[in-house]
Amino acid sequence: MQVIEYFSCDRPEHWLCEIKKSDWSAGQFLYKLLSENKFKNAVGEHSKVLMLTNENELISFCTYAEKDDIQPTELTPWIGFVYTFPKYRGHHYAGYLFQEIEKIAKAENVQDIFISTNHTGLYEKYGCEFYQMMNDMDGEPSRIYKKHISSK
16 A cells, blocks of 8 residues: 555546545545646645555545635644545554655644544544534534644
8 A cells, every 4th residue: 555645646637537436525526626626726735635545546535735624714734535435444544644644744844733524533543632613614513623743
């Protein structure tokens, strides 16, 4: 398995087709943003799409972005669009992506990363702590988690 980044990989068209296979509406929205070249306008110029792959197969993906669905806010950066394909669930594969995000965050001297979700009990497995409730762009309440990035 290998973590690659969409914008710097050598076969973005292949990985875009793999993202499109996601059975999740937010995954389809990510596909739309990428295919219409609107991703960076929506979430920030320096944002990344990380993908855990096994040869030609996409196992899991997520974003490391300046903005997410909680706007406006001063909180940044965000982990978003976290998805693992059904046949790979239950193995904590998203953890590989989160480890890569932590490396990027450390290199950028980021102290905290945020996640907006309606899930309870999922992100705690990866060292995230509930931070507060905030409304998303649709006005719906969302649980905000914070992951502190150790400087060690």
